Amino acid sequence: MSTKFRNAHWLKTNGFAPQVYLFRNIESGQVIYSQIPHVNNYQIKQQFFRPNWENKKPSKRRDLWRPMAVAEFEDYQRAIQAYHGLVELRYMREVSKRKEAEALRRRNEYQQIWYSGQYRPTWSQEAASDLSAVVDEFQLKTKIYWDTLWRKGDDKRWNEELVEHVEMDQVSPRDKLVVLDEIREEGLRE
Amino acid sequence: MFEQQVARFSTSAKCLARSRKGYRISSSIKLRPPIIPTIDNIKVIDDHPLWQFFSHKKFVRNPEEVSFTGRSWTVQELRRKSFDDLHSLWYVCLKERNRLYREAHVYDQAESLRSQEFEGLSAMIRESMVHIKQVITEREAALNNAQAEFEVVGNEYLGEFRNAYLEDQNVETDQWYDKLERLQYAIFGIPDVLDTSLKVDLRFLEGVKFVGQLKYDKFASKIGREDLGGLKDIAEIYTVFEESATAEGVKEACAKIDEYRESNLVIPGSKEIQVVQGFINDKIKQAESDFEETSQQA
Numbered sequence: 001m002s003t004k005f006r007n008a009h010w011l012k013t014n015g016f017a018p019q020v021y022l023f024r025n026i027e028s029g030q031v032i033y034s035q036i037p038h039v040n041n042y043q044i045k046q047q048f049f050r051p052n053w054e055n056k057k058p059s060k061r062r063d064l065w066r067p068m069a070v071a072e073f074e075d076y077q078r079a080i081q082a083y084h085g086l087v088e089l090r091y092m093r094e095v096s097k098r099k100e101a102e103a104l105r106r107r108n109e110y111q112q113i114w115y116s117g118q119y120r121p122t123w124s125q126e127a128a129s130d131l132s133a134v135v136d137e138f139q140l141k142t143k144i145y146w147d148t149l150w151r152k153g154d155d156k157r158w159n160e161e162l163v164e165h166v167e168m169d170q171v172s173p174r175d176k177l178v179v180l181d182e183i184r185e186e187g188l189r190e
Numbered sequence: 191m192f193e194q195q196v197a198r199f200s201t202s203a204k205c206l207a208r209s210r211k212g213y214r215i216s217s218s219i220k221l222r223p224p225i226i227p228t229i230d231n232i233k234v235i236d237d238h239p240l241w242q243f244f245s246h247k248k249f250v251r252n253p254e255e256v257s258f259t260g261r262s263w264t265v266q267e268l269r270r271k272s273f274d275d276l277h278s279l280w281y282v283c284l285k286e287r288n289r290l291y292r293e294a295h296v297y298d299q300a301e302s303l304r305s306q307e308f309e310g311l312s313a314m315i316r317e318s319m320v321h322i323k324q325v326i327t328e329r330e331a332a333l334n335n336a337q338a339e340f341e342v343v344g345n346e347y348l349g350e351f352r353n354a355y356l357e358d359q360n361v362e363t364d365q366w367y368d369k370l371e372r373l374q375y376a377i378f379g380i381p382d383v384l385d386t387s388l389k390v391d392l393r394f395l396e397g398v399k400f401v402g403q404l405k406y407d408k409f410a411s412k413i414g415r416e417d418l419g420g421l422k423d424i425a426e427i428y429t430v431f432e433e434s435a436t437a438e439g440v441k442e443a444c445a446k447i448d449e450y451r452e453s454n455l456v457i458p459g460s461k462e463i464q465v466v467q468g469f470i471n472d473k474i475k476q477a478e479s480d481f482e483e484t485s486q487q488a
Contacts, residue, residue, distance in 0.1 A: 097221055125226060138212075157225050
């Protein structure tokens with residue numbers, strides 16, 4: 001179902017809430033944005049523009065993708081707006097404003113993006129930063145469910161008037177999708 | 191209405207440039223630096239069990255704080271401690287070693303030689319733990335030896351105890367009560383306080399017989415109840431056994447025995463264990479219902 005772009009009507013009729021899901025790859029730290037709580041080849045194709053050895057195209061292995069955050073918006077249109085904004089910012093970081101983005105990334109002694117093993121923390125940190133940028137750009141009232149509030153970072157980086165931060169229930173990774181489903185149901189009720 | 195919301199965004203730059211309708215981010219936007227996660231957002235409850243791996247909730251102590259000028263406990267010192275003391279000391283040591291291991295690991299990861307100081311203290315604590323084990327092993331060996339010896343000279347010892355008890359003028363003292371209690375527990379395994387997990391066996395039965403008979407022999411002439419002509423079966427012995435080791439207690443027991451003899455019952459040897467178990471269970475039930483009544487009244 002997450003195999004192509006989904007418009008507001010489709011999301012509404014299929015019982016999804018006005019939310020954008022951020023999944024992180026536990027191996028590489030890369031992040032995928034999704035309109036519904038699944039990761040598919042569509043998102044990988046759409047969101048990884050110029051892969052290189054530091055930012056490889058990830059696989060869609062389900063065991064590697066863990067929910068990092070769920071951003072909930074006021075209505076479906078705004079959720080789509082935010083989703084587009086996130087993907088576009090990703091495009092800017094990788095293509096049109098690559099130099100600017102590279103300058104912000106932490107480096108190791110060989111001037112490569114800092115890493116440990118396969119893991120580069122910068123990808124998930126940039127995703128959080130882009131989410132805050134999108135919220136400010138479109139002035140979206142947002143409720144963000146974080147996997148762990150640790151990732152939220154400094155409060156100064158978020159617009160206090162627009163954003164509310166909540167922590168997801170702490171459960172084992174096996175039950176993460178159950179938690180996502182509960183968040184979806186809660187989003188529909190509100 | 192929804193038709194207007196169909197996405198115009200796609201991965202190609204050309205399409206990006208064409209799409210409009212408030213979905214586009216202005217191209218002049220300044221990229222924000224990555225948001226660095228911070229532990230300031232995480233509140234840890236004060237009684238989190240993992241705090242036990244930290245000394246005073248500190249990430250790591252300075253080597254100065256763990257500088258060890260003391261020494262480990264010696265075997266001689268530990269021999270004077272009770273089992274409960276040793277048990278708690280063991281866990282104090284174990285927890286401290288866990289803390290030290292964790293901190294040494296932190297310094298190790300930073301490739302600092304300071305971890306050696308933590309390991310030095312840990313080794314010292316380990317020595318204390320070895321000594322605790324030594325003392326416990328000694329005690330276990332002593333118990334085994336005593337039990338083995340008792341099988342050889344046990345009857346002689348019980349005879350001596352019996353004579354001393356019967357010959358002493360005044361046995362209604364705390365000292366003799368303690369002695370009886372210790373004898374019951376050490377030799378026959380009869381605890382001071384009965385509970386439901388208690389299983390009556392031959393050893394238990396032997397203890398009941400020994401103590402019951404002893405009390406009767408001591409006090410029968412004193413309270414003028416030699417007319418009973420000795421205790422006839424286990425029910426009578428148990429009646430004396432469960433009363434206190436005083437003339438008053440035995441007198442009460444004799445009154446109960448009078449009542450019992452009216453029924454003309456005699457319990458055969460094969461039923462003794464069952465009967466004593468029944469008595470004990472009844473007594474516990476009685477105590478429980480009494481307790482419930484008093485608590486309800488309160």
